[in-house]
Amino acid sequence: MSKFVDVSNTKKSSIWRYFWESKASSEAQCQLCQRILKATGGSTKGLMDHLKLKHYDIYNQIQIQKASEPVTKRQRMDEIFKPKIKMDIQERISRFCAQDLISFSTLCNSKQIHEFFSKLGFNGPKAHKTVRKYVLEESQKVKNEVIEKLKKLKEDGKRFGHSRQQDCL
Numbered sequence: 001m002s003k004f005v006d007v008s009n010t011k012k013s014s015i016w017r018y019f020w021e022s023k024a025s026s027e028a029q030c031q032l033c034q035r036i037l038k039a040t041g042g043s044t045k046g047l048m049d050h051l052k053l054k055h056y057d058i059y060n061q062i063q064i065q066k067a068s069e070p071v072t073k074r075q076r077m078d079e080i081f082k083p084k085i086k087m088d089i090q091e092r093i094s095r096f097c098a099q100d101l102i103s104f105s106t107l108c109n110s111k112q113i114h115e116f117f118s119k120l121g122f123n124g125p126k127a128h129k130t131v132r133k134y135v136l137e138e139s140q141k142v143k144n145e146v147i148e149k150l151k152k153l154k155e156d157g158k159r160f161g162h163s164r165q166q167d168c169l
């Protein structure tokens, strides 16, 4: 079963007010009609198409909002950048584990690491569970990126009329 969560606070695009995301399955659930859609790598294109087709008034609203975005950006720099920093921290923690082989418990218990995070305005991970979650989410993200790249290569292959080889992807 896919677990859908509200990600409107962590995503830049206001479209996430209307969709909940399941990172594990790269899906999004429309909160207006409960329909489940593909959202590979957090892509919003399919979601936009869905709004346009099924909930045109909402789609229209988002378009109007987008047009007035520069003003909002200036007012809420902080809100926009904070989620991004948070994502970077999550990625960094995962790399500590996966590449530098720092153990979960070191990450949870090291005073240095916690001081470093608190300087950036964030709490370091306190439980193994949290670190584990980060690592899993990051590996899923990397996987999605690779899938997207392969898809793109495949599309390019089609466009240039390559034969057979494309079936391998």
Ligand SMILES: [Zn+2]
Pocket: 030, 031, 032, 033, 034, 035, 050, 054, 055
């Ligand atoms: Zn819908």
